[in-house]
Amino acid sequence: xxxxxxxxxxxxxxxxxxxxxxxxxxxxxSGENLLANADFxxxxxxxxxxxxxxxxHAGEKSFQTRVDxxxxxxxxxxxxxxxxxxxxxxxxxxxxxxLVFRSEVKLSLDAANLAGGFTPGGGLQVLVWGDxxxxxxxxxxxxxSTLAHEPRLGTTDWMEVSIPFEVPFxxxxxxxGYLLQANGSMQVRN
Numbered sequence: 001x002x003x004x005x006x007x008x009x010x011x012x013x014x015x016x017x018x019x020x021x022x023x024x025x026x027x028x029x030s031g032e033n034l035l036a037n038a039d040f041x042x043x044x045x046x047x048x049x050x051x052x053x054x055x056x057h058a059g060e061k062s063f064q065t066r067v068d069x070x071x072x073x074x075x076x077x078x079x080x081x082x083x084x085x086x087x088x089x090x091x092x093x094x095x096x097x098x099l100v101f102r103s104e105v106k107l108s109l110d111a112a113n114l115a116g117g118f119t120p121g122g123g124l125q126v127l128v129w130g131d132x133x134x135x136x137x138x139x140x141x142x143x144x145s146t147l148a149h150e151p152r153l154g155t156t157d158w159m160e161v162s163i164p165f166e167v168p169f170x171x172x173x174x175x176x177g178y179l180l181q182a183n184g185s186m187q188v189r190n
Contacts, residue, residue, distance in 0.1 A: 081116035086177025121152025
């Protein structure tokens, strides 16, 4: 049985017992946090993002990240179209579970003169790989929730956004994170 821990940090949590595949945020109000360093809370600035890993579209460095008092800021500073900060967890013990990735975001984003054909915006992303091929042992994306919330552009105050999802029985790994595909900056907390 999972430990029930109420966290005031960025959450990827298992839903309460008895919820079904389309669990709401209210149904998933508490549970075990499956992410490491979910509150970006390190006294050492060099490790404030570990084990989160960041990456951008190829080319010149175009994004800056910083953490201040548990608030992550991602800011576009160049021409490349996207940046992702994420961590990957194994799906072995989560197959069939209903989970929710929840966080507060604050946006100052626009889509002026964007190139690349990407959906513009900033916010949450959940990708689940699975259905491995027995010959190649490769897997494919079986669930993709990329910026599947509103608003994802404009100037906002702090707002809670969440992505509820059920882990497929064929899942092998889950990547949880933040994606910025716009001009400006996005902040994340809680």
